[in-house]
Amino acid sequence: MNKTIIVSNRLPLQISIEGDKLNVTPSVGGLATGMKSVHAEGNGIWIGWSGITSEDLDSDLKSKVNAKIENAKCRAVELSSDDIDDYYLGFSNRTLWPLFHYFLEYTEFEKSHWEAYKRVNKKFAEVVLNTVEEGDTVWVQDYQLLLLPQLIKDVRPDITIGFFLHIPFPSYEIFRTFPWREELLTGMLGADLVGFHTYDYERHFLSSVKRIMRLEVNFNEITYYDRIIKVDSFPMGIDYNKFHDAALAHNNQNTEKSELQKRLDTHINEDNDKKFILSIDRLDYTKGIPNRIRAFENFLNTYPEYKEKVRLIMLTVPSRSNVPQYQKLKSETDELVGRINGEFSTVSWTPIWYFYRSLPFNNLIDLYTSSDVALITPVRDGMNLVAKEYVATRTNQDGVLILSEMAGAAKEMNEALLINPNSFEDFATALNKALKMPLEEQNSRMKILQKRLKRYDVEKWAKEFFKTLDETNQLQEVVISK
Numbered sequence: 001m002n003k004t005i006i007v008s009n010r011l012p013l014q015i016s017i018e019g020d021k022l023n024v025t026p027s028v029g030g031l032a033t034g035m036k037s038v039h040a041e042g043n044g045i046w047i048g049w050s051g052i053t054s055e056d057l058d059s060d061l062k063s064k065v066n067a068k069i070e071n072a073k074c075r076a077v078e079l080s081s082d083d084i085d086d087y088y089l090g091f092s093n094r095t096l097w098p099l100f101h102y103f104l105e106y107t108e109f110e111k112s113h114w115e116a117y118k119r120v121n122k123k124f125a126e127v128v129l130n131t132v133e134e135g136d137t138v139w140v141q142d143y144q145l146l147l148l149p150q151l152i153k154d155v156r157p158d159i160t161i162g163f164f165l166h167i168p169f170p171s172y173e174i175f176r177t178f179p180w181r182e183e184l185l186t187g188m189l190g191a192d193l194v195g196f197h198t199y200d201y202e203r204h205f206l207s208s209v210k211r212i213m214r215l216e217v218n219f220n221e222i223t224y225y226d227r228i229i230k231v232d233s234f235p236m237g238i239d240y241n242k243f244h245d246a247a248l249a250h251n252n253q254n255t256e257k258s259e260l261q262k263r264l265d266t267h268i269n270e271d272n273d274k275k276f277i278l279s280i281d282r283l284d285y286t287k288g289i290p291n292r293i294r295a296f297e298n299f300l301n302t303y304p305e306y307k308e309k310v311r312l313i314m315l316t317v318p319s320r321s322n323v324p325q326y327q328k329l330k331s332e333t334d335e336l337v338g339r340i341n342g343e344f345s346t347v348s349w350t351p352i353w354y355f356y357r358s359l360p361f362n363n364l365i366d367l368y369t370s371s372d373v374a375l376i377t378p379v380r381d382g383m384n385l386v387a388k389e390y391v392a393t394r395t396n397q398d399g400v401l402i403l404s405e406m407a408g409a410a411k412e413m414n415e416a417l418l419i420n421p422n423s424f425e426d427f428a429t430a431l432n433k434a435l436k437m438p439l440e441e442q443n444s445r446m447k448i449l450q451k452r453l454k455r456y457d458v459e460k461w462a463k464e465f466f467k468t469l470d471e472t473n474q475l476q477e478v479v480i481s482k
């Protein structure tokens with residue numbers, strides 16, 4: 001039977017060594033969370049890195065790790081610590097990530113990192129080529145593997161390849177600054193279908209292809225030698241029912257409450273007027289975390305009547321902590337939270353509850369269902385699935401989502417309060433509006449958002465992608481037979 005091969009930098013499970021034990025945890029971030037449901041459904045295999053570098057694996061450990069990975073319908077690409085330093089921490093996260101998120105001041109163009117990126121993309125290609133069989137489809141994910149589609153196509157032109165970018169594709173003016181821009185585009189054009197979260201990213205990509213590669217672009221089709229490559233936007237959804245059903249179960253009176261939920265309840269019971277504002281992100285400079293904390297401070301100063309009445313719950317999930325910008329961000333966040341809590345706290349109130357860790361799924365549901373407002377304000381974000389998860393868990397259709405215009409998700413979530421994350425005025429006005437919003441208005445906004453997210457969930461997203469990939473293939477056959 002034909003299979004679908006998903007390829008991404010990380011596998012959906014991450015393995016680490018703790019003493020003589022192997023520890024298995026789910027990977028964080030939108031890609032892993034979203035694709036997991038696609039992988040669970042289909043007949044396929046997921047190829048990626050296990051989380052352990054090859055230096056840490058003797059042959060005994062290796063077979064144990066591989067057994068765990070195979071059990072989860074996955075296959076590992078072995079990476080050395082040099083690969084991780086130069087390809088992952090280096091080129092992926094000190095070059096592509098900042099550049100594609102418009103952080104030019106953080107972008108490093110380091111030749112040795114570029115060489116490592118090419119080398120590691122080849123390692124991924126080797127594993128894919130050893131796995132793929134006639135009739136299979138390969139679906140390559142994200143910016144760490146931009147060269148992979150062409151590396152596969154060169155050897156197996158018969159294989160159908162899809163590529164999806166989970167982060168923004170920047171405007172031509174940004175992309176053109178990149179020294180190896182043509183090689184990257186060539187790598188992506190190995191795919192038969194290139195997908196983005198939004199029409200804007202698609203437009204930016206097509207403009208770079210036209211101007212840098214000087215290729216013919218007809219609406220959303222690129223003619224590349226004897227091939228036609230289709231480019232389209234597919235806003236990624238979530239596993240809506242999983243979040244909605246978990247919230248329903250959580251709200252059921254008979255369910256045993258978690259320790260976190262008991263703490264949240266104590267706060268709510270103290271004073272019915274008190275409100276929770278929730279923010280959840282990976283600790284990443286694109287998420288606008290320090291700005292959000294400063295904006296919250298400004299909000300408390302602008303509307304002092306909310307002092308002792310609101311609490312910001314900030315969950316930041318550790319990420320890429322070996323990259324200097326992330327270390328700086330961690331200290332800045334710690335300092336800001338400390339300063340603001342020091343400035344505003346009273347004996348009975350701390351304005352910010354700050355958690356720096358990842359929480360299990362049931363605790364996320366505790367947070368989503370207990371929060372009156374979700375404050376999701378990245379300065380730049382490919383999509384942002386947290387905004388969608390919050391909406392899915394609001395089973396009583398109450399609650400307000402404040403969302404940055406700079407998140408891809410904003411394009412489909414007009415009923416949220418959309419703000420410019422660089423404007424403190426926007427923050428303060430939106431927070432005040434959200435906290436005062438009549439229940440009927442909350443309900444009518446939530447209802448529309450939920451209907452849309454339920455209809456276009458992650459399964460539908462994947463189906464649409466595969467349907468378009470199929471159509472692209474038929475197009476290809478027509479071109480070849482002409």
Ligand code: F6P
Binds near residue numbers: 028030031166
């Ligand atoms: O969603 C964007 C993304 O970079 C994914 O590619 C990645 O899986 C996730 O965020 C988490 O990042 P990392 O794998 O670098 O921890």
